Amino acid sequence: MADEVIFEFLHMEIVDHIHKESSNEEKEQGISKLEALGFRVGQSLIERLTKECSRFKDELDTMKFLCKDLWNLVYKKQIDNLRTNHQGVYVLQDNRFKFLVQMSTGKQYMESAPKYLAFPCGMIRGALSNLGINCIVTAEVSAMPACKFQIQIQRS
Amino acid sequence: MADEVIFEFLHMEIVDHIHKESSNEEKEQGISKLEALGFRVGQSLIERLTKECSRFKDELDTMKFLCKDLWNLVYKKQIDNLRTNHQGVYVLQDNRFKFLVQMSTGKQYMESAPKYLAFPCGMIRGALSNLGINCIVTAEVSAMPACKFQIQIQRS
Numbered sequence: 431m432a433d434e435v436i437f438e439f440l441h442m443e444i445v446d447h448i449h450k451e452s453s454n455e456e457k458e459q460g461i462s463k464l465e466a467l468g469f470r471v472g473q474s475l476i477e478r479l480t481k482e483c484s485r486f487k488d489e490l491d492t493m494k495f496l497c498k499d500l501w502n503l504v505y506k507k508q509i510d511n512l513r514t515n516h517q518g519v520y521v522l523q524d525n526r527f528k529f530l531v532q533m534s535t536g537k538q539y540m541e542s543a544p545k546y547l548a549f550p551c552g553m554i555r556g557a558l559s560n561l562g563i564n565c566i567v568t569a570e571v572s573a574m575p576a577c578k579f580q581i582q583i584q585r586s
Numbered sequence: 587m588a589d590e591v592i593f594e595f596l597h598m599e600i601v602d603h604i605h606k607e608s609s610n611e612e613k614e615q616g617i618s619k620l621e622a623l624g625f626r627v628g629q630s631l632i633e634r635l636t637k638e639c640s641r642f643k644d645e646l647d648t649m650k651f652l653c654k655d656l657w658n659l660v661y662k663k664q665i666d667n668l669r670t671n672h673q674g675v676y677v678l679q680d681n682r683f684k685f686l687v688q689m690s691t692g693k694q695y696m697e698s699a700p701k702y703l704a705f706p707c708g709m710i711r712g713a714l715s716n717l718g719i720n721c722i723v724t725a726e727v728s729a730m731p732a733c734k735f736q737i738q739i740q741r742s
Contacts, residue, residue, distance in 0.1 A: 436593050436660055439630045443623050444600055467599050474595045504592055 434506055438528065445545050461548045468552025469559070476557035479503065489583070492561055493520050500557055518583035522554075523576065530575035543571045554579060590662055594684065601701050617704045624708025625715070632713035635659065645739070648717055649676050656713055674739035678710075679732065686731035699727045710735060 445464060452460035479499060486492040497509035501524070511523040529546040533539050547569035555567045564584040571577050601620060608616035635655060642648040653665035657680070667679040685702040689695050703725035711723045720740040727733050 435634060436627070436631065437596060439627045440593060440596055440600075440623075443626050444596070447619065447623055463603065467596075467603055470599050471592070471595045475592065478591060 434528075437504070441529065441549060445549070449545055461545060464545065464548035465552035465555075468549035468554075469556035470552075471549075472553035472556025472558075473560045475500065475503065475553070476560045480561070486561070489563065490514065492558070492563065493522075493581070496554065496557060497522055504553070518585065520581040520583075522579040522581070524579075525576045527575050527577035530571065530577060533574060540571055540574060543574070543577075544569075547571070547577065551579065554581065590684075593660070597685065597705060601705070605701055617701060620701065620704035621708035621711075624705035624710075625712035626708075627705075628709035628712025628714075629716045630712075631656065631659065631709070632716045636717070642717070645719065646670065648714070648719065649678075649737070652710065652713060653678055660709070674741065676737040676739075678735040678737070680735075681732045683731050683733040686727065686733060689730060696727055696730060699730070699733075700725075703727070703733065707735065710737065 444467070448460045448463050449457070480495075483495075486495060493512060493514070497512050501507065501509050505524070505528045507524075507526070507528075509522045510525045511521075513521045513523075527550075529550070530543060533543075533546075551567040551569050555565060558565050558581070564586065566582045566584060568580050568582075569577060570580065600623070604616045604619050605613070636651075639651075642651060649668060649670070653668050657663065657665050661680070661684045663680075663682070663684075665678045666681045667677075669677045669679075683706075685706070686699060689699075689702075707723040707725050711721060714721050714737070720742065722738045722740060724736050724738075725733055726736065
């Protein structure tokens with residue numbers, strides 16, 4: 431059995447746990463909690479992952495590392511497509527995002543997708559934050575199980 | 587970097603999350619929540635793990651599977667010692683339990699050990715429950731990072 435199922439099962443249970451304990455009005459708060467959890471995991475992961483790395487050339491180089499090394503570690507695959515407008519917006523597309531693969535592809539299930547995307551959004555934000563890049567990360571599902579993560583760099 | 591760190595980081599963050607949101611009186615409730623989370627993860631894991639397994643010979647055979655296969659999957663090592671009184675009590679000893687290895691060995695840290703042991707206790711209980719064995723699982727730390735899990739079978 432593949433190792434990553436433990437992570438997957440644990441993630442599912444956390445989503446479920448945080449979701450269950452939130453009332454309807456608090457659903458958004460639940461999403462924030464998952465995002466915050468992902469943020470801290472992302473911070474820890476990138477710290478370990480870059481321990482013996484040389485410094486990144488530029489922002490794009492950092493993004494490539496995320497798409498390849500971080501994604502591979504967590505989801506056992508690379509991001510399928512990376513795009514940028516060269517003005518601080520990056521779009522990472524995963525054509526078979528692991529947390530969505532198990533779900534039915536019907537449109538009605540897309541509604542529950544956000545709760546499975548909060549953790550990875552936070553994880554990306556946490557990883558980049560530890561590399562000195564402040565950003566806003568959002569996710570969008572157009573056709574299950576494909577998913578786009580949009581990273582908007584916040585210049586100060 | 588080893589794969590299991592993701593699971594480890596995620597587990598640490600959950601413990602932290604559940605602990606932080608519980609007031610002092612609710613600390614025990616927090617422990618129950620972690621145990622329940624572990625229970626469901628244990629159920630899912632054992633289901634996958636035994637999919638292509640032949641039936642276990644007896645209770646002891648089941649325990650051996652837990653000590654070897656389940657522990658290896660989750661903690662990348664086997665249980666170091668398995669004992670039983672042949673009357674429904676099993677003691678599983680892990681001499682270097684992963685969730686405790688990172689902690690300092692001072693006596694004052696042993697107080698915070700229980701919150702790291704709730705998930706694995708639940709996981710054992712969930713795994714056995716799915717194999718038709720009802721039990722109570724408790725954990726005890728005598729000298730960090732060694733840990734004993736006691737399984738008490740509940741005959742009905």
